[in-house]
Amino acid sequence: MRKIAGAAVLTAVEMRAAEAGAFDRGDDAVAMMQRAGHACAAAVGRLSAGAEVLVLCGPGNNGGDGYVIAASLAAAGQPVRVAALGAPNTDTAVQARTGWHRPVEALGEAFPAPVLVDALFGIGISCPLDDTVVAALSRLGEAARLTIAVDLPSGVDSDSGARLGCPAPVDLTLALGALKPAHLLQPAAALCGTVRLLDIGVDASATAQVIGPPTLPEPGPQSHKFNRGMVAVVRGRMAGAAELCATAAMHAGAGYVALLGASMPGAPHALVRRRLDDEALADRRIAALVVGPGLGRDDDMRALVERALASEHALVIDGDALHLVTPEQLRTRGGQIILTPHAGEFEALFGRSDGSKLDRARAAANASGATVVFKGPDTVIAAPDGRTRLAPAANNWLSTAGSGDVLAGAIASCLAAGLDPLAAAAAGVWLHGEAARRCGAAFIADDLARALTQARAALT
Ligand SMILES: NC(=O)C1=CN([C@@H]2O[C@H](COP(=O)(O)OP(=O)(O)OC[C@H]3O[C@@H](n4cnc5c(N)ncnc54)[C@H](O)[C@@H]3O)[C@@H](O)[C@H]2O)[C@@H](O)CC1
Numbered sequence: 396m397r398k399i400a401g402a403a404v405l406t407a408v409e410m411r412a413a414e415a416g417a418f419d420r421g422d423d424a425v426a427m428m429q430r431a432g433h434a435c436a437a438a439v440g441r442l443s444a445g446a447e448v449l450v451l452c453g454p455g456n457n458g459g460d461g462y463v464i465a466a467s468l469a470a471a472g473q474p475v476r477v478a479a480l481g482a483p484n485t486d487t488a489v490q491a492r493t494g495w496h497r498p499v500e501a502l503g504e505a506f507p508a509p510v511l512v513d514a515l516f517g518i519g520i521s522c523p524l525d526d527t528v529v530a531a532l533s534r535l536g537e538a539a540r541l542t543i544a545v546d547l548p549s550g551v552d553s554d555s556g557a558r559l560g561c562p563a564p565v566d567l568t569l570a571l572g573a574l575k576p577a578h579l580l581q582p583a584a585a586l587c588g589t590v591r592l593l594d595i596g597v598d599a600s601a602t603a604q605v606i607g608p609p610t611l612p613e614p615g616p617q618s619h620k621f622n623r624g625m626v627a628v629v630r631g632r633m634a635g636a637a638e639l640c641a642t643a644a645m646h647a648g649a650g651y652v653a654l655l656g657a658s659m660p661g662a663p664h665a666l667v668r669r670r671l672d673d674e675a676l677a678d679r680r681i682a683a684l685v686v687g688p689g690l691g692r693d694d695d696m697r698a699l700v701e702r703a704l705a706s707e708h709a710l711v712i713d714g715d716a717l718h719l720v721t722p723e724q725l726r727t728r729g730g731q732i733i734l735t736p737h738a739g740e741f742e743a744l745f746g747r748s749d750g751s752k753l754d755r756a757r758a759a760a761n762a763s764g765a766t767v768v769f770k771g772p773d774t775v776i777a778a779p780d781g782r783t784r785l786a787p788a789a790n791n792w793l794s795t796a797g798s799g800d801v802l803a804g805a806i807a808s809c810l811a812a813g814l815d816p817l818a819a820a821a822a823g824v825w826l827h828g829e830a831a832r833r834c835g836a837a838f839i840a841d842d843l844a845r846a847l848t849q850a851r852a853a854l855t
């Protein structure tokens with residue numbers, strides 16, 4: 396059982412292909428299910444500390460895992476019962492069922508137990524759960540002290556994270572072989588509780604990964620303020636947002652940060668103030684230019700965004716600037732560009748579309764040629780080459796004014812340090828999440844920007 400940082404994230408189709416690849420190499424489905432079930436049982440056994448376990452088994456292979464878990468716990472002397480939603484209907488699950496030699500209760504009539512293991516449905520759920528199933532899950536979940544989902548909480552769509560029924564949250568989800576998008580995308584992610592990964596012997600390499608602690612360059616004897624990475628932030632109508640962004644860039648490790656445009660009294664002394672003119676914008680030492688925080692959306696600001704696009708700098712485009720560009724314009728401009736839209740900005744720039752947040756971020760990166768950081772409680776980063784990174788659940792207190800300005804600054808700092816746009820975006824999201832974790836509760840964006848120093852120090 397391991398933590399999820401850096402883990403591969405596979406869609407249902409990719410997961411089945413990974414399993415098929417293992418079978419092609421001589422593995423078989425029954426052996427794989429035994430490994431999955433025994434790995435789950437070991438975790439359940441440790442966590443239940445001898446309390447009675449009720450395992451709920453569905454009709455497919457998720458249910459098959461459940462029978463193996465129950466049999467394994469029984470063999471270890473743990474009190475365990477099984478309740479099922481019908482008979483197993485796959486060869487592998489039928490085989491797993493033969494290993495359980497005790498009664499099987501009907502789901503709707505099952506008596507609760509202190510530990511509930513949900514092995515009703517995993518990646519194979521295809522339509523919303525019946526109300527009677529949701530009612531049974533809720534009743535048994537509420538009565539349990541500890542609820543554990545096998546692979547996924549039953550009633551969520553594996554690829555999109557949508558609810559299929561209204562399941563209650565579980566305490567722990569044991570992801571089998573790889574993470575699935577639903578472990579990270581809302582609303583499903585909030586139902587998963589703590590997520591841990593179990594190895595079941597499949598090769599789970601993928602273009603999508605969970606963001607983990609980044610590797611960032613450390614200063615050495617040759618370092619000076621400019622080669623540590625110079626960030627410039629364009630000040631628009633609201634100076635505060637640009638100053639927050641610039642402050643965040645400094646605390647995330649940039650060697651030199653310039654605010655282009657008039658600052659307000661009280662900004663950090665280390666922040667370099669420069670006039671916003673062509674000479675400042677053309678400064679070749681700028682390694683990342685941020686435009687958008689507190690910018691405004693009038694014609695003057697549109698012209699300013701165009702001047703930023705006309706520069707040769709690597710760009711972080713945030714906030715209002717996302718309303719003043721088009722995907723085609725960005726694709727034509729090329730070069731290193733990171734976009735940091737929240738849901739409203741994303742829709743304004745890329746329009747409404749169906750599909751999961753992962754699909755939408757990938758399509759946006761493809762359309763714009765930029766790296767897209769689709770922000771929210773389930774941030775997804777997509778690069779134009781198809782690689783994606785998904786953020787683990789972060790501190791919900793991040794839903795505060797200025798939090799996005801801080802993120803843009805953190806990302807710009809990592810871009811200026813020489814990381815490629817995908818790595819820089821992922822590093823910035825990690826630093827932002829770690830800073831928020833350290834801040835605890837009810838912090839403001841100024842605290843968050845300062846806490847980036849501690850988040851950065853945690854990596855050294
Ligand atoms: N070798 C394998 O195939 C392995 C499979 N694994 C497990 O197998 C799971 C996937 O198994 P399956 O593909 O069989 O899928 P599931 O077991 O998730 O569910 C599919 C079954 O549920 C039924 N179903 C779907 N939606 C329903 C609904 N709303 N109401 C009632 N019934 C519904 C389907 O008709 C089918 O019988 C994974 O999540 C994982 O837990 C693991 O054991 C690893 C190995």
Ligand SMILES: [K+]
Nearest residue numbers: 513516547549
């Ligand atoms: K499940």
